[in-house]
Amino acid sequence: MAVLTYREALNDALREEMERDDSTFIIGEEVGEYDGAYKVTKGLLDQFGEWRVRDAPIAELGFAGLGVGAAMAGLRPIVEFMTWNFALLAIDEVVNAAAKMFQMSGGQYNVPIVFRGPGGAALQLAAQHSQSPEPWYSYVPGLKVIAPATAKDAKGLLKSAIRDNDPVVFIESEIMYNLVRDEVPEEEYLTPIGKAEVKREGSDVTVVCHSKMVHQALAAARTLEKEEIDVEVLDLRTVRPLDVDAVVASVKKTNRAVVAEEGWPMCNVGAQVVDDIQREAFDSLDAPVARVNGLDVPMPYAKNLEKLATPNADHVAAAVRHVCYAD
């Protein structure tokens, strides 16, 4: 096992899959000569050449659609958005083209494509560069939406996403690229899409989370251990299709749940998780489900305000105490 950063794990996944299948190519802004705005594609241009690592003009709609068309013609494109904020310019191609093509064509044209890039807030990037796109895409039948929390999952899930025959929205994180590092197997492995993973076993309360909030939940769990509250951290990893079975199984064990995510509360992933819990595990609940999320405001720039608007481990811990009637 080698300890890799989240960024290195993604780079390994791209390289391995491009070596494995020559129909795989990557297109996006700065992915080639510049080695990637966040260096996720470092070294790939040298190894694979310009037709497989294509520096695109700043034209998100155009190159996202190029990917969809190339996928329909038999290639397996990876479209990098420098950040998911810019992908809003391309959402028509993701939602109206990629997600619907398989059904609209009566099952003739599936679209094997990965749209990837970092989402969520980083450090004082202000309103237009600090948002969590998961709910926008999770809403759409036909898409698969992945937001891994660890280097190991990032690699295994990106490899699975590239091999998947349907469009995958793959949401990374600027903060995690460097800060998250963990053991990654040296032998080849794939992490299954649509399967949650218990990142910490516990018996008193389940925290359902994904992406950065997994780390906040694990930190909260360490704090709560001292208060003799045993927290189970369930990392969704894929938010669509959502692993309802795993959520329900965990809640039936712990009888309490907190749903934590970074984005805004209205219609977010957690809102759906709460619904799944109340429909399938209502009789197991000893307390109403609590939610932790970002405040329902555009992200402000000022450091103190950004901190207030962003959910953290303390918020998760407080929510856990609340559902345990320990606050």
Add this chain to the structure above:
Amino acid sequence: MSSANPGRSTATVSDDPAAGAPGGASSADPDAFLGLSKEECVELLREMIIERRFEEKAAEVYQVGKIGGFCHLYIGQEAVSAGSISPLRDDDYVITAYRDHSQAIARGMTPNAVMAELYGRVDGCSKGFGGSMHMFDKSLNFMGGHGIVGSHLPLAIGVGYAIRYRGGDQVCLCFFGDSVVNIGAFHESLNMAARWKLPVIFLLENNRYGMGTDYRRVAAVKELKDRGRAYEGLTSLDVDGMDVLAVRQAMEEAIERGRNEKTPSFIEARCFRYMGHSMADPMHGTYRTREEVEKWRSDDPILSFTRRLMDAGRLTEEEYKTIDREAKEIAEESAAFADRSPFPDPEALYRYVYSDGYPDDMRRRDAWRKELR
């Protein structure tokens, strides 16, 4: 006429919206018929007539509620579909917008499959999932019918990218309407196609109205083909879209460029839609006059090509009548076929959302729908 000469106008269109059909003569020798045999010419005509009769039947059955949703008819533009698709090879690609019935038929789809799709039945080319705007046939490299104006141009350059990627010599023919030239996706696509030499033929069907808006009211250029001039390596030209042979010649040259030089082309085919924007819209009214429609109807692409063939001794009155009668029968049979075809079964709802199946635990969210359990 359609020499690879960017900017050369070959059809003169008056600024007056009621001026009628392009008056410019094609530079193709009218007697030479592009070297096509008599039989090939008759086939082109037959194709156009089948498209026309099919659309007329579609309009008829739409009125009695057999077809739902939007239904955009192609009547008047048949010279463009027949002239552009006929010189393609089977391994080339075609992608288009939502006025797609005739192009699907021109590409080789059976009228039965297209009509059954309009009826939303299992024997439709998209198994009833697409309807009027979303005709697909992978076996013919017919990549759809797309309903968001301009959104399929990026898809077309993706197909062009895949062709280059694999070192092939195919081309991708991409149809779109005049409203698309003002959309960002148009420029993004032309730019990338020109910069990376993608063999895409952007075929603008300028039928003069984006729904009810005269293109000259919203485009800051007089000649739409001039929009292509900004891109080095892209050949831009216009052509009389009411003349099937002129369209075909322009296409043959564009195909050559695409196959040999890998360069894209942008062809503005000047034509006219005889019907309203969709079946729900008027043929004329606030945005165009009855006189303008009638003027263009007098230049009907089917009638004028019929006359040309007859004048050249390539078609007899009797042959024309036979073709037309057969086309009407084909259209009638397509409606009868569609009527007989079953509706999709309820289980099909979940069949094509994901290619590896619909997750059971997600499906449990639909448990409240007892009839779907």
